[in-house]
Amino acid sequence: RKEVEQDPGPFNVPEGATVAFNCTYSNSASQSFFWYRQDCRKEPKLLMSVYSSGNEDGRFTAQLNRASQYISLLIRDSKLSDSATYLCVAGTASKLTFGTGTRLQVTL
Amino acid sequence: DAGVTQSPTHLIKTRGQQVTLRCSPKSGHDTVSWYQQALGQGPQFIFQYYEEEERQRGNFPDRFSGHQFPNYSSELNVNALLLGDSALYLCASSLGRGVYEQYFGPGTRLTVT
Numbered sequence: 001r002k003e004v005e006q007d008p009g010p011f012n013v014p015e016g017a018t019v020a021f022n023c024t025y026s027n028s029a030s031q032s033f034f035w036y037r038q039d040c041r042k043e044p045k046l047l048m049s050v051y052s053s054g055n056e057d058g059r060f061t062a063q064l065n066r067a068s069q070y071i072s073l074l075i076r077d078s079k080l081s082d083s084a085t086y087l088c089v090a091g092t093a094s095k096l097t098f099g100t101g102t103r104l105q106v107t108l
Numbered sequence: 109d110a111g112v113t114q115s116p117t118h119l120i121k122t123r124g125q126q127v128t129l130r131c132s133p134k135s136g137h138d139t140v141s142w143y144q145q146a147l148g149q150g151p152q153f154i155f156q157y158y159e160e161e162e163r164q165r166g167n168f169p170d171r172f173s174g175h176q177f178p179n180y181s182s183e184l185n186v187n188a189l190l191l192g193d194s195a196l197y198l199c200a201s202s203l204g205r206g207v208y209e210q211y212f213g214p215g216t217r218l219t220v221t
Contacts (some may be wrong), residue, residue, distance in 0.1 A: 032208070043213060043214050044151065044198070044212050046211060087150055094141070094156040094164035094206060095166065096141070096151075096210060098143075098151045098152070100149055101150055
């Protein structure tokens with residue numbers, strides 16, 4: 001079983017739609033959680049940190065449920081430019097563990 | 109504000125050879141982590157350097173080694189290259205030891221033939 005599991009997708013959604021990504025992690029010692037965005041053949045870019053209280057950044061909302069070891073990302077009003085792979089990340093000590101990513105394709 | 113830089117961008121090596129990849133962290137950062145990303149996979153943690161010492165290591169063989177210099181830049185060395193070492197090698201920098209927000213460089217794409 002992978003330490004961080006994500007649905008690989010792809011998720012194909014029309015522009016303006018709301019889309020949700022889910023992720024589970026298996027290591028209960030995980031302390032920090034993030035979502036990264038990765039465009040094709042580029043490096044991952046930090047999208048947002050994830051907190052138990054939930055956090056929002058514009059159209060993006062992230063949530064953490066420690067009891068269920070579950071992380072989510074909600075994207076509202078999807079734009080064409082949101083098309084990318086979204087990587088869920090759980091961190092322990094000095095190490096970040098990445099999921100394999102969920103691919104999002106936003107279409108006209 | 110200079111971001112994370114890596115060199116070279118691309119590299120082609122033959123099986124059995126050795127390779128050195130280089131990374132300069134984001135201005136103000138003192139910690140460097142290295143990751144390997146195979147096609148279709150998420151980045152896999154190789155190791156992290158802080159205060160010129162390897163602080164934590166992932167599940168990679170001893171063929172993978174590294175170094176951090178006093179100016180916080182870092183090198184990743186891979187000996188006895190295997191075909192399976194072909195991947196994108198990513199360097200990420202952060203401030204302080206521990207799990208903090210990490211910022212990635214553009215990566216070095218290594219092809220082993």
